Amino acid sequence: MKIGVLAVQGDVREHLSALERLGASPLPVLKPEHLAGLSGIVLPGGESTAIWRLMQANGLAGALKAELEGGLPAFGTCAGMVLLAKEITNWPERFLAVLDIAVERNATGRQVESFETVLPVDGLGEVPAVFIRAPLVRRVGEGVEVLARWQGNPVLVRQGPFLAASFHPELVEDARLHSFFLEMCRKG
């Protein structure tokens, strides 16, 4: 199963290696033509503004949005969640805008406030979670399932083919969330 990892900027290598460990065939996505034949795509952590500028420069932004609107499964972590969100409460732009949530960028504060913890995830049990200048979900639309919360805020959500986490499952050994996403891709 070919799974893309958006590779213009961010912690791409960590996602590629998590997917490889699970037996998928991950491919870095830098250009629109790299989207062909994918069963799913991961949007990594990084800086959402930088990733978006880079995606706009070569048409990848529009091409990926079209794929997502056509139902291509996507898993966004941290910046990836911001890219997927339909609304950003503290930023004038919207990016791919396919997942019906409102996020606040950098909602956990500056880097000195970044932290790691363990989260109970619906159906998976306790999962280690690293939050880095993380976005938090301030509103979820209809049909958005909240799979985990931190201090009452949704931090892992799913709507149809889209999965998004405020934290970084790619920074820990535990690959259950990647595995969960691969299962979503398998089912199409």
Place this chain on the structure above:
Amino acid sequence: MEKGTYRVKTGFAEMFKGGVIMDVTTPEQARIAEEAGAVAVMALERVPADIRAQGGVARMADPKKIKEIMDAVSIPVMAKCRIGHIAEARILEALGVDFVDESEVLTPADPFNHIDKWQFRVPFVCGCRDLGEAARRIAEGAAMIRTKGEAGTGNVIEAVRHMRILNDQIRRLRDMSRAELVSYAKELGAPVEVLELIQEQGRLPVVNFAAGGIATPADAALMRMLGADGVFVGSGIFKSQNPEKRARAIVLACTHYDDPELLAEVSEDLGEPMAGIEIDKIPQEELMQYR
């Protein structure tokens, strides 16, 4: 819930990969950098080229200036403290700066030691010229490394030298026996445990950017081709004729470094780059990299 763990620090540095970190001295410049796609800005009083030209003791920037820059942008803000200046580092941490650069670009404060970075919640990036220096900084708790180059020169040769040396030393380390590694540690002045970790992983255990002398999109691409995870651009952007356009071009070049046609396109018509300096025209005692 645990803050400031090593994983939180090094994980944050992983998020910069493939990106460009730009020196800025005003909120306006910070906004230009953010708009161009910088992954972070380095808040400074003066860019390295001006520090070099004006001389005198270079210190941490005024907290007011740093706060103005932090308020101006949504991307992470880094700031520099002098080598070994624990108090400046504490001030930067208290300001809420996202990363501290313990930097040779400022005048060193401690003739003996670097900062014990394990004592801080804020992550640190440090410069290196070779594997020994990188390993010592990692042993002190640096969460990110950058090759030093020679800041404020607009001349990439030292950045290339340091990256080449680092790559070569890591390559040699990979095939060494335990006995050879211990002897190599002595030769490099590097802690054995850190070298063991580097040998095991086949690369530095933290993100490594290139810095010092990068002035063009091609320079950024070159450093990426040599294995840098990303680049710092100091004077190269805001000392050039058209900072907006150059900043954007360097960001694109850093990502698409192996696409020569795109590099040609983004390198076109950028206006005058910063003025460059030949390294051997600089008196030995004014070279920042040996600090």
